[in-house]
Amino acid sequence: MKPVYEKIEDIRKSKGVTKTHIAKRCGKTVAWYYGISKGKRQPNVESLQEIAKALDVDVRIFFEDSLSVKRKNNSREVI
Template sequence: MSFVYLKIEEIRKRKGVTKSHIARSCGHTPQWYSKVSKGEIVLDVNKLELIASILEEDVKNFFDNKLSDTLNLSIKKLA
């Protein structure tokens, strides 16, 4: 089973986006995002869409077991 918060964290780390950046872009504190990243806060659809936008991902990728083509290409470039 894949939890959405784990997928968000996987994508965030691979893209090199900080927790603080996501938190501030969502209008929250880094402490808020820390709770999100641990699954202590359940995100509503609006926050999921906002985080997807910040990470330049389609929100469906938070629910998919496969990474997007865009993310896979960017990861290959880093390797």
């Protein structure tokens, strides 16, 4: 199973979302998100929820083994 930070990055890249976009949506710095994206910083539950919202996915996707992203509107996108 991939680490959470790798799953976040896979989803971010598949959606074409920038690190800056996620950081701004979470009210944090790009350095904060960069730390998460490299596995150097462990996000807390609140941060994971904010990142999921910025990516328009359900936070549970970060903990599943599936290769598809379930969007909030219940459609699936294969990554």
